Amino acid sequence: MRHTISVLVENKFGVLSRISGLFSGRGYNIESLSVGETIDPQISTMTIVTTGDDWVIEQITKQLNKLIDVIKVVDMKELEHVEREMVLVKVAPRQQDKAEVLNLAEIFRGRIVDSSQKTYTIEITGDEKKIEAFIELMKPMGIKEFVRTGKVAIAREGMKKKG
């Protein structure tokens, strides 16, 4: 099962390597990881997407909590929350597909952030399903490359814990 885990950490030198070292040392997967400051510049949030059965996820959250620099660990599965990711997709469509690419970008509320003679670079933001769907649709159009930011997640306000 895929889980999005949000980790509040002290914004200190070496914290990222403590977290990534925990995952590599214990053989856990990281599908994506994003880091950024919070409203308190001494604290950062890491959003980690990982996979594992319930036992593994339980160990991951416990092991994260055990790290001295970790302040709080939340498995987003337990909360109503919003998830977003951004992807930049560079496509090189054939002449006859160009209109369709622009059309699809529009439907997905994407933005063209760069264009050249042969390529468009499209920025899409959304949850995983939307991003995956967009990439699938772009594949036949000739994707040259894409870059994903990794997920960020935040709990919905005023919602109770799930379950």
Added chain:
Amino acid sequence: MKITGAEIIIESLKREGVRHLFGYPGGVVLNIFDLLYDNKDIQLILTRHEQGAIHAADGYARATGKAGVALVTSGPGATNTVTGIATASMDSIPLVVLSGQVPTMLIGNDAFQEADIVGITRPCTKYNFLVKDVKDLSRTIKEAFHIATTGRPGPVLIDLPKDVTSNKTEFVWPETDIRSYKPTYEGNKWMITNAAHQIAKAKKPVIIAGGGVIISGASKELRELAEHAEIPVTMTLMGLGGFPGTHDLSLGMLGMHGTYYANMAVQDSDLLIAIGMRFDDRVTGKIEAFAPHAKIVHIDIDPTSIRKNVRVDVPIVGDVKRVLTVLNKVLKEEVKEQWGEVRKAWLKQISAWKAERPMSYTWSDEEIKPQFVVEKIHELTKGDAIITTEVGQNQMWAAQFFKYDKPRTFLSSGGLGTMGYGFPAAIGAQLAFPNKLVIDIAGDGSIQMNIQELATAVIYKLPVKVAILSNRYLGMVRQWQELFYNERYSYSHLDVIPDFVEVAQAYRAVGLRATKPSEVEPVLREAFKIQKPVFMEFVVNWKEKVYPMVPAGAPIDHMLFEEPEKKEKKLKAVK
């Protein structure tokens, strides 16, 4: 008044109550060493290798329960401590390691004797620090001791660039409050009550006591629980001494080389009460077949130990001593005794197992049996000694044939299994307890891994005794090769071993040797009288194996024993 970083270090160590450091000098720590030159409060023990220093600090910590402290230089000095840090980390031992580092300006430049020791030790420390500003120094040292000694203890390393030790600032001794580090000490009362009811209901309960009992100082509370609820107690290797080995309710050690009766009891049990232990694979054997009928109550201060390897029915996160205090109270005041008759049948079954296969070995009139040496040590010391071990057969026999009645009297590298641990650890323990008999039970392979520390023992007049069970083999490896690799003894024969008696004499220590069973007792008696370090070489039967043995990956009731024909001989030989 402004003082230098080196002065801050010394002052901070004093405030932490440190009287002894183990260490080795080098360029970037000379500012600190210079202050130690005429310091009256803190003595540095100069070992002959940084690995010796770190294991000695570890032995000191295990014997006293306080943090052991080591001071080493950058680069090779620091990397030489890594094995010792990992050893302490695996066994949850509090250490504070001060390592020198190149000046902050040079960090990252591949400077002379630079090593990224913070990076190297990140996975084998509980926490580590690189101090970049002298203003952070006293707070860092205070936090390091706090982290090392609280919660689940462990080693903490502080990397000290040379300029930080010479820069000056005002000394302040701050309060520590680490918002992201708050260990849980009190167990959940509801869970504890639940555990009490499970205990009252159980027909075949077994307590498994681990290293956490010793760390927590909870031997008294454990004994109260076992005696009150009449529950037999088995111990992990790390738990030995947590419950008296000579007690009627003791089953000795469980696991790969555990006793027959401990393993049988665990496998047959309907309730395991696991206390401060972490279900290592040496303990559980094949995990799917472990204690198939038992509910499991698990008390541990570290939530990651719980439900890591085995399913748990009643998890209790907290400090053993505090949890057992509440549990005993609930059992006495709320649950009340309900088990009287039921327990009798269980204890009778256990006595039957004990009678069926007691711990034994085959006596020989001609050759010294290593188990006999350990038994004799127990007999002559009446159990009143601190025993350290190396790793291998020597370690297992020391665990099986010496009965540890008190905590902190059996010091052994369990988790990492570090050969070369026992001798320097004995030196550390002897420094902490100058009047105690401290004995390293060693193999002829392991002792050579830190044999240079004999100089340290001689110079500081630390009269440690080393009982070398000399079999000319890396015995435990040879045992596996005999049993599982068709007797192909690939690189496990030592061919040449030094004359340990002469080695001892060369270092101005005393060397003794026994080659016949009749010489064992006189050699031990003489050694125990000598107020100097002594190497005793016991030339033992090289074929001897550690039994019982559970082959790796088998359920723990699938034990191998000494072959039956030898058993018969034993019956004839032993009166």
